[in-house]
Every structure is written in C-alpha cells, then in structure tokens.
Amino acid sequence: DIQMTQSPSSLSASVGDRVTITCQASQDISNYLNWYQQKPGKAPKLLIYDASNLETGVPSRFSGSGSGTDFTFTISSLQPEDIATYYCQQYDNLPMYTFGQGTKLEIK
C-alpha cells in the first residue's frame, strides 16, 4: 500500500503569511496527487488536482507542485477564510485511493 505522510500535522500562521504544507508518498506516484480543503463541519473541497492544476473557481493564492514522492501545497498569502484542514490524496495505484493524515491550519 502507498502511504502518504503530511507535514506538519498542524500549523499556525498570520494573515498574509506564505504557508507551505508537504506531502510525501512512500513510493513514486508521478503527479497523481490532489489537495483538498476541509472547513469545520463541512465536506472536503477539491483545490488542486494532478499535483499542480488549480480547480475551477479556486483562488490563485493556492498552488501545488511536485512529482514522484515529494509534493508541496502553498498558500501565497494566508487569508482568514483559509482556516481549515488540508489533505493530500494519491491515486497512483487505482482503483485504490489514499489520503494523507491532514494538516490543521490556524491563524496566529
């Protein structure tokens, strides 16, 4: 099984800060990596697909990069509404899908 390790597990940052979350796969998954945002009490929302593609309607301050085993999710300028938990998800070994354990982002 492919394991996804996100870091950090929690993060506190100030409005306007650049925020970076990493996701490491236990084996090469090419670019088969997505990022989701989950606000409290809500369903997850797809932000980035195929490692670096911004989902339609998602603000451009969100971005993703990486391939192989190491991936990065970035918020260029943190906004108050970005407070959420962020998850990576791989789909290299379809039809199995695996999520990372999540990164909880808080405002400092």
Added chain:
Amino acid sequence: QVQLQESGPGLVKPSQTLSLTCTVSGGSISSGGYYWSWIRQHPGKGLEWIGYIYYSGSTYYNPSLKSRVTISVDTSKNQFSLKLSSVTAADTAVYYCANGAQGYFDLWGRGTLVTVSS
C-alpha cells in the same frame, strides 16, 4: 448543478448492518465517466475511502473493508447505496458520498454522522 445528499439512520446497533443512500440531483447517475464513491471520516480524524461504483455497475472496495462492504446503484431512483455489515464502534464516523472522474473527488455530499451504539 449536480448535488449529492446522504440519507439513512444516524444510529446503528453493534453487529448490525449500516445502510446509507446517496441521492443524486441535477444530473444522471448513469452519466459515463464518473465514479460514485463512499468516504468516511472518524470523529476528529482523517479521510478513508470505502469504495466506489462505476456507472456501468462495476465496483471496487478498500481491501481493509472489502469483506463487509457492498455498494449498489439504483438508476431508476438516481441513487447509490452503501451497506456495511457487522458494524462495531470503530465504524462510527461521518459518511460522505462523493463523485468525480477517475482519480479525484470534485463533488461531495454534506455527510451524515452514523453512530454505532447499543
């Protein structure tokens, strides 16, 4: 705009079968190219993919749950369903139905909390 809505009992007794339905509105569940999934989230924890059904009826389940899971589709009602047998307290979670092309989930229901307790 396509929307998903989960429904079913919020409380299930241990050893019984958890049954949930996802109703698809604003679109047809028979549309090709989409995978209709169930995903769960234990309280305060991360996301676990349970399985999917393709519009053709083919299914695939998470190996960790495969022996207890059945996902089916009712195209006449535009619904797909989840059955999870022999539940224990460890199956207490928020259950989401979700949809997307192969690889990702770009449409989610609001989720429904199912508690397993006597």
